[in-house]
Structures are given as C-alpha cells and as structure tokens.
Amino acid sequence: MTTHNNTTPCIEFDDVVAGYKDFMILNNLSFTVPKGSITLLIGPNGAGKSTVLKTLFGLLTPRQGKIRLNGDDITGATQKDLLARGIAFVPQGRNLFGQLSVYENLELGGITLGMKTTHERIPEVLEFFPRVKERMNSLASSLSGGEQKQLEIGRALLLRPKVLLIDEPSIGLSPMVVQDVFKLLRKLADQGTTVLMVEQNVKSALKYSDNAIALESGRLVLYKSAAEILADPQMERLFLGGAHTTTAAAATV
Ligand SMILES: Nc1ncnc2c1ncn2[C@@H]1O[C@H](COP(=O)(O)OP(=O)(O)OP(=O)(O)O)[C@@H](O)[C@H]1O
Numbered sequence: 294m295t296t297h298n299n300t301t302p303c304i305e306f307d308d309v310v311a312g313y314k315d316f317m318i319l320n321n322l323s324f325t326v327p328k329g330s331i332t333l334l335i336g337p338n339g340a341g342k343s344t345v346l347k348t349l350f351g352l353l354t355p356r357q358g359k360i361r362l363n364g365d366d367i368t369g370a371t372q373k374d375l376l377a378r379g380i381a382f383v384p385q386g387r388n389l390f391g392q393l394s395v396y397e398n399l400e401l402g403g404i405t406l407g408m409k410t411t412h413e414r415i416p417e418v419l420e421f422f423p424r425v426k427e428r429m430n431s432l433a434s435s436l437s438g439g440e441q442k443q444l445e446i447g448r449a450l451l452l453r454p455k456v457l458l459i460d461e462p463s464i465g466l467s468p469m470v471v472q473d474v475f476k477l478l479r480k481l482a483d484q485g486t487t488v489l490m491v492e493q494n495v496k497s498a499l500k501y502s503d504n505a506i507a508l509e510s511g512r513l514v515l516y517k518s519a520a521e522i523l524a525d526p527q528m529e530r531l532f533l534g535g536a537h538t539t540t541a542a543a544a545t546v
Contacts, residue, residue: 302364303328303456303487304349309358311348312511317356318344320511328363330503331478331488333519335495341511342491343385346458349489350382351375362456376405379455383445385464385491391434395425395444398433402448411451418447421477439470446477456487463494475501499523 304326312318318341326332334342347353349360351372360368362378370378389398399418403411419426422443428436433444442462449457459478463471471494479501482488492498499505499519507515522528 301328302326303330303362304489305359305361306345307359307361309348309355309360311344311353311355311358313353318511319348319355321358322508322511322513323358324506324513324516326487326489327503328487329482329485331482331490331501333495333498333502333505334489334491334508335505336508336514340508342508343460344511345508346382346384346460346489346491349375350380350458373405376452379452380458381449381452381454381456382458383449383460383462385460387441388445389433389441391432393433394430395433395436396429398444399448399451402451406451414451414453418450421450422447438465439467439473442466442470442474446474450481454486456489457481458489460491461493462490463492463497468497471497496523 302325306322306324309319309322310317322341322345334345336342344353348355351370351374354369358368359366362380365378367375367378390401393401396415399415400408400411403414406414419429422440425436425440425443425447428440433441436444442465446459446462457478462474462478466474475498478488478490482503490498490502495505499522502519504516504518505522506513
C-alpha cells in the first residue's frame, strides 16, 4: 500500500462482455487501472478474475465493449501485438520447461527480442533473484516452487513490460517467499510498471497494492483503494471470498 496519486489510466475496460463459446463470464465490465499501480482482482471462485487477465492478454476476444491501453484501442489485438505493446502475462501454476536449464528458460522468454538483446538482459533480470541466479545452469524442474515462480516472473521481466498481468503468484509458496514476490511487484510498480494481479491471499496482497476490484459473476461489485479496504471493519468478508459487502453499493467506480 502506498500513497500513489497517479491516476493516468493505463488499462481501461469499457462495458466488456467476454466468455467461452456461448457462455459469457464477464458481464458489461468497466474499470480503469491507473498507470504505475498495483491493482488486485478479488472475488469468489469462478467470479471471472482470471478471465479478465486472459481477455486482456488476447486469449479471449470480447463479444462486446472496448479494451484500451494508454488510450489506444486494443480490443481483439493479437498476442504478438500485445507483447509488442509491453503486456506480459504470468499465468497461474507452473509454466516452465522443466527439462531445460534456468538460463534456457530465460532465453525462450526472450524469443521475440532476438538473442543479442535477450543475452544482454538476462543478467539484469537475474539480479532480482539471487538464488535463481546461483542455479542458472540447473534444470528448471530442480528449483523450489518459489524459485520457479521467480524464474517465471523473471522471464516476463525480460520483456521490460509496461503492464504485468499476474495470476495467483502465491500458490505453493511459503509466506516469506510470497512477501518477496509482492515486494518485487511493488518495486516494479514504483518504477512505472502497471500491475494487475489475481491473488487469493487478499489481506497480504492488499498491503502492497494501491487498489482492489472485487468481481462477482463477472460484474464489478467494488472498486476501492487498498488503504480503504484495509481500514474497513467489514473487510474480513472479502477475505472469505464473498465480495458482497454493504460498502459495495457505495463503491467508487
Ligand atoms: N476454458 C474454459 N472454458 C469454459 N469455461 C471456462 C474456461 N475457463 C474458465 N471457465 C469458467 O469461467 C468462469 C470464470 O473462471 P475464472 O477462472 O475467470 O474465475 P476466477 O475468478 O479466476 O476463479 P478462481 O478464483 O477459482 O481461479 C468459471 O465458471 C470457469 O469454470
């Protein structure tokens, strides 16, 4: 949680409807994510949090509405275009090539950059993760869960993303490693990266976030600053997975 006052919109969802085949998950969803902030997506299982990230990363095409990045319409843009515009996605779970080395996994992350740039950037990314750096030549599958997640984040950082989408980074990590991941995200946001994160570990994540958006059935039910939520005596209800609060009606959207 910081005292960021930057309200320049980076990501805008404008009346977005999106889903799988004929089943719509996001229902007329509108919100704005300010530049250089960490915004946390919260809500019960199946609310559509991951679907927001997937839609933003071009894995789903909105059926209706607009998505904008720094004012540019990116609705329906290809993943290649979105990567070129600086959007990186760290999905839920493990997404490494276990039988390749740590270094080779990083090389693959830089495939759109070309090998020269990738090799220049790998050392700078590894500076964020000293333990991963020590294991540079080990198989990715031999890293601990926390180190593997750090490597995945490092692979995304190779692209020097302007927007980092990250889905449940804390899964399978010890509380201390989770704090390290959140601290790193905070540092990146303070340097200007816009972070949109899905995280079940709400209370802990809020401490490092600027704003939170609560979804229910693909609809926005609350948009508040992290500070306000943390100070709200009813906030525990959010952490139990139900985003219905009496504050929802008064939410600032
Ligand atoms: N590939 C898919 N095909 C069809 N339905 C899907 C697909 N992926 C997700 N869904 C459905 O979309 C809905 C929203 O899923 P989503 O993963 O966005 O929820 P979430 O809020 O991230 O939930 P969780 O906290 O459980 O991860 C769920 O009902 C889910 O079953």
